[in-house]
Amino acid sequence: AQTVTQSQPEMSVQEAETVTLSCTYDTSESNYYLFWYKQPPSRQMILVIRQEAYKQQNATENRFSVNFQKAAKSFSLKISDSQLGDTAMYFCAFIALSGNTPLVFGKGTRLSVIA
């Protein structure tokens, strides 16, 4: 079974600074996708970024980028130029391409952006 671990329950960052959220996962699969989802307070969860395991290039989406280390099974999220609207719970998630296994989420990291 796949597991996703987010070791930082809470983090804070000053506005305009850069912050990195950590995620590690455990799997015997070789083909999979990884995701970061954002859940703002009292608002719905939205997809931030996606990484295909077969791609060596790290995914980037505007101020959001990932550091994907397949051998280390690590998938961190970097947020540059942090904004107050980035305050949210961030969930790392994994899905294997084979079979019908579901999307597996970590427990989340609560990020607070401070003015």
Next chain:
Amino acid sequence: EAGVAQSPRYKIIEKRQSVAFWCNPISGHATLYWYQQILGQGPKLLIQFQNNGVVDDSQLPKDRFSAERLKGVDSTLKIQPAKLEDSAVYLCASSLGRLRAQYFGPGTRLLVL
């Protein structure tokens, strides 16, 4: 494009009562998911539909939870009878397929007293 709709947004019931949640996915999305999110944890999949067929319900407590997706569109999730530990946010999501991005609704916050 309209997002995933859920109702009600909040529900308070007493233990042993029954409750039902409704979800309307994004038009054209064949895959629909129900998740349970307990405070301080990530979402846990309860059931996944592909059109109107069940793909995965391995983590659904079938003695008290049931779900259906009529005509492959709207879906309802029912709990009967509810227990205190069912207090959680119930999220509905939809996607074009299992490996595609999931779009989440606002959730239903359930409190069982």
